[in-house]
Amino acid sequence: MEGGAGRGLECQKIMDGKVNENGNVLDKTIIPSCCLKSRASDTELDAKCHATVVSGWFSEPGSHSDKAGKRLYFNNPMWPGEAHSLEVKNILYKEKSEYQEILVFECSTYGKVLVLDGIVQLTEKDECAYQEMITHLPLCSIQSPKTVLVVGGGDGGVLREISRHSSVELIDICEIDKMVIDVSNKFFPELSIGFEDPRVQLHIGDAVEFLRHAPEGKYDAIIVDSSDPVGPAQELVERSFFEMIARALRPGGVLCNMAESMWLHTHLIHDMISICRETFKGSVHYAWTSVPTYPSGVIGFLICSTEGPPVDFIHPINPIENIEGALKHQRELRFYSSEMHAAAFALPSFLKREVPLLRDSPTPAK
Ligand code: SPD
Numbered sequence: 001m002e003g004g005a006g007r008g009l010e011c012q013k014i015m016d017g018k019v020n021e022n023g024n025v026l027d028k029t030i031i032p033s034c035c036l037k038s039r040a041s042d043t044e045l046d047a048k049c050h051a052t053v054v055s056g057w058f059s060e061p062g063s064h065s066d067k068a069g070k071r072l073y074f075n076n077p078m079w080p081g082e083a084h085s086l087e088v089k090n091i092l093y094k095e096k097s098e099y100q101e102i103l104v105f106e107c108s109t110y111g112k113v114l115v116l117d118g119i120v121q122l123t124e125k126d127e128c129a130y131q132e133m134i135t136h137l138p139l140c141s142i143q144s145p146k147t148v149l150v151v152g153g154g155d156g157g158v159l160r161e162i163s164r165h166s167s168v169e170l171i172d173i174c175e176i177d178k179m180v181i182d183v184s185n186k187f188f189p190e191l192s193i194g195f196e197d198p199r200v201q202l203h204i205g206d207a208v209e210f211l212r213h214a215p216e217g218k219y220d221a222i223i224v225d226s227s228d229p230v231g232p233a234q235e236l237v238e239r240s241f242f243e244m245i246a247r248a249l250r251p252g253g254v255l256c257n258m259a260e261s262m263w264l265h266t267h268l269i270h271d272m273i274s275i276c277r278e279t280f281k282g283s284v285h286y287a288w289t290s291v292p293t294y295p296s297g298v299i300g301f302l303i304c305s306t307e308g309p310p311v312d313f314i315h316p317i318n319p320i321e322n323i324e325g326a327l328k329h330q331r332e333l334r335f336y337s338s339e340m341h342a343a344a345f346a347l348p349s350f351l352k353r354e355v356p357l358l359r360d361s362p363t364p365a366k
Helices: 004-016 033-039 127-139 157-162 178-187 189-196 207-213 231-237 239-248 266-279 338-343 349-354
Strands: 057-060 063-065 071-073 084-096 101-107 111-116 119-123 147-152 170-175 200-204 219-225 249-258 284-290 298-305
Touching: 057 101, 057 111, 084 178, 101 178, 111 178, 119 127, 127 157, 127 219, 127 249, 127 284, 127 298, 127 338, 147 157, 147 207, 157 170, 157 189, 157 219, 170 178, 170 207, 178 189, 189 200, 207 239, 219 239, 231 239, 231 266, 239 249, 239 266, 266 284, 266 298, 266 349
Parallel strands: 147 170, 147 219, 170 200, 219 249
Antiparallel strands: 057 084, 063 071, 084 101, 101 111, 111 119, 249 298, 284 298
């Protein structure tokens, strides 16, 4: 966590072409290391992170040993200079799919853990915070959502949450890696139960292709539950992808997109908000939640609406507490409530300073 906000501030100054502490003008084209992944193209950045367990501990990003047996961390450009470790009780599964390396292990503090290419995707203990927020922030912000698309989300957790919404008639999901679905089915039944909902239509394939062929205005809501933008998910932070999403949404439809950490990725957040302000003509906000097993312990959501009936994201028009059976459908809600919904839009002042586009974000109290 050390130096997170400071590094972000440095990113902003570099982006703005400001001066460094010696008074030298910085080249505007320099991309800060914490944000390189959004433009990853050279060989070093294309290097994949692989999961390793050393002396009974899993570390993210992965680690390796040098010839002398000294443990070294990969300096992953997403999270330079830091690593998070979990004590491993049991390795349950490790295989390579066509797209990525999949690891499932049981740890001593968060239950079972799903890891893709060395990066924690979820743990049994804290997955509720992510899946409930990424789903109900958009779906509770519109009246009677009927058609929903999930991009990614092969573990099924987001589907489980969408199922609470009785107004929904169709849930399309486009997941590129079938092995993630199968592994979740075997090791994470509390998430993969989401696939049992008869409203779910599964599409295995590339989301960009899927969206290219999606009828214009088909969806009330789209939820992008991707992995980080390295490897198979890299295209999912690009302008063309957001344009396709905006096209597939009906007027006044909503997008909720995983948007990394405000402590580590202000440059990427700035880029995403800037693209979405141009692409989505309704409103564009940033919300966040606490997920202790993700880098820096938080994760953000980019939440946007297309031009049309205005959407007030901060004061949900469709409160979960008013939807019959929603609080207990399949299992009790563990994290989300209307109170948590409003609180998720309160942004710390350093973030508003570093991402000036967020300065005019309304605060929940006003
Ligand atoms: N840094 C990890 C971000 C993972 C986001 N996707 C999680 C998938 C859970 N359904």
